[in-house]
Amino acid sequence: MAPEECISALGGWEGYELCGWRQKRRDESRWCVLRPRRERSRPAHCSSSWREAPALHDTQWRTVRDLPMVEHTVELEVPRVQVACPHRGAKLELLGWLDP
Numbered sequence: 001m002a003p004e005e006c007i008s009a010l011g012g013w014e015g016y017e018l019c020g021w022r023q024k025r026r027d028e029s030r031w032c033v034l035r036p037r038r039e040r041s042r043p044a045h046c047s048s049s050w051r052e053a054p055a056l057h058d059t060q061w062r063t064v065r066d067l068p069m070v071e072h073t074v075e076l077e078v079p080r081v082q083v084a085c086p087h088r089g090a091k092l093e094l095l096g097w098l099d100p
């Protein structure tokens with residue numbers, strides 16, 4: 001198993017896989033910034049109605065704090081896809097592992 005696959009599996013980011021990472025220092029502590037990307041084949045679901053809906057090209061980047069790994073604080077840079085919900089309009093994609 002490649003390190004990226006291992007980190008993706010440990011992260012529990014269903015439908016996403018690690019595509020990049022970097023380290024940075026902030027206030028004397030070490031941070032690990034992980035960048036998962038959405039698997040293209042993943043069907044999208046609306047975060048409002050939970051129904052399957054076509055994904056839009058508009059992507060918003062969210063930075064979220066994750067559980068620490070070893071001595072590093074972990075931050076995720078997650079691309080959030082919008083979907084075209086036939087019932088509720090443009091909504092964020094439902095991700096079970098990330099609060100809306």
Ligand SMILES: [Zn+2]
Pocket residue numbers: 046047048049050051053085086087088089091
């Ligand atoms: Zn919806």
